[in-house]
Amino acid sequence: MSKEKIAICEDLADIMPPEYHDMVENATFGNQDRSWKDIGSSKELIEQHSLCAGCPESIAFRFIMSSIPNPEDSVFVGSTGCTSLVFPHVGIHNIHSLFGNQNAVASGLKRALAVRFPDRIKDVFVLAGDGATVDIGLDMTMQSWFRQEKFTTICFDNELYANTGGQESGLMQRGFVAKMAPKGKNFDKVRLPEIAFEAGCHYVAILTVSKPNRVEQAIRRATYVAREFGPTYIQLYTPCILEIGKQSMEGLDEMKDSESIGGRFVMRELMTDEVKAFLKEKEAEDKARRKKAKTVTA
Numbered sequence: 001m002s003k004e005k006i007a008i009c010e011d012l013a014d015i016m017p018p019e020y021h022d023m024v025e026n027a028t029f030g031n032q033d034r035s036w037k038d039i040g041s042s043k044e045l046i047e048q049h050s051l052c053a054g055c056p057e058s059i060a061f062r063f064i065m066s067s068i069p070n071p072e073d074s075v076f077v078g079s080t081g082c083t084s085l086v087f088p089h090v091g092i093h094n095i096h097s098l099f100g101n102q103n104a105v106a107s108g109l110k111r112a113l114a115v116r117f118p119d120r121i122k123d124v125f126v127l128a129g130d131g132a133t134v135d136i137g138l139d140m141t142m143q144s145w146f147r148q149e150k151f152t153t154i155c156f157d158n159e160l161y162a163n164t165g166g167q168e169s170g171l172m173q174r175g176f177v178a179k180m181a182p183k184g185k186n187f188d189k190v191r192l193p194e195i196a197f198e199a200g201c202h203y204v205a206i207l208t209v210s211k212p213n214r215v216e217q218a219i220r221r222a223t224y225v226a227r228e229f230g231p232t233y234i235q236l237y238t239p240c241i242l243e244i245g246k247q248s249m250e251g252l253d254e255m256k257d258s259e260s261i262g263g264r265f266v267m268r269e270l271m272t273d274e275v276k277a278f279l280k281e282k283e284a285e286d287k288a289r290r291k292k293a294k295t296v297t298a
């Protein structure tokens, strides 16, 4: 990993905006121990977005961007929805795919990168809403898991189609009435974490984005396991504050309430014993490296 990969071509340096120079010089590219703790003290790979003020999807992006271990060699694949409004603002290579096709596009991309760069680690992440992941794109999502494609699928679960004004989704909870689903949902929320595990994902996590350390842990685990074993899945509860009638400052409370004991989004992880043993070893290695780096600096 190295900052050379993101260096600006000398001939273009004087016309690049100052924000871009700032990103190349002061973001945490090339640091395998980068973390959410760098937020506030280094240039972030996202600082602006065009989501509603206070939308938890924006907090999710912030934590994900600061946690991925290899940003200069990572590619995001997005899908239409509120999440896609963020993609033009991120400092990571990304592709916008047709709504629902994201896991098919990511499959081709991951395979092509493995052929083109056999000696480099290239991480691929799908970031899409629940409508794209679980409803219209479910076929593509599941088939990529059946085929054991080695990338991470991240679902921004706001329990409806937010970008088109509030239609019912498979991840909506029973009885919920949305602006464009006035009769209320007749069925329970689809248990996608369990389905993902049964469909071949080697690591699955469901959580809110109220606690950055948890998001970081899930992102790192999912990335490492995807590299070694196969597909991984993370479902993040990012409530649409507009639809549940909350103010911009209230998204965090909604997430905290829903993850407290007995809540709908208490953090859960699903993994095989083999993956558990692998992560234990990997995390011990990471810890030892960080400790050594601290001793050298001191």
Ligand SMILES: Cc1ncc(C[n+]2csc(CCOP(=O)(O)OP(=O)(O)O)c2C)c(N)n1
Pocket: 080, 081, 082, 083, 098, 099, 128, 129, 130, 131, 132, 133, 156, 158, 160, 161, 162, 163, 164, 169
């Ligand atoms: C092929 C296709 N079908 C439908 C749409 C319309 N569409 C755009 S965004 C969206 C809903 C997105 O919902 P979700 O994936 O849950 O993301 P959110 O906006 O909730 O973050 C739909 C149906 C589209 N753009 N393309």
Ligand code: SF4
Pocket: 051, 052, 055, 056, 057, 082, 158, 162, 163, 239, 240, 241, 242, 243
């Ligand atoms: S409509 Fe909802 S999900 Fe979309 S940006 Fe606004 S608050 Fe976020």
Ligand SMILES: [Mg+2]
Pocket: 129, 130, 131, 156, 157, 158, 159, 160, 161, 162, 169
């Ligand atoms: Mg949604």
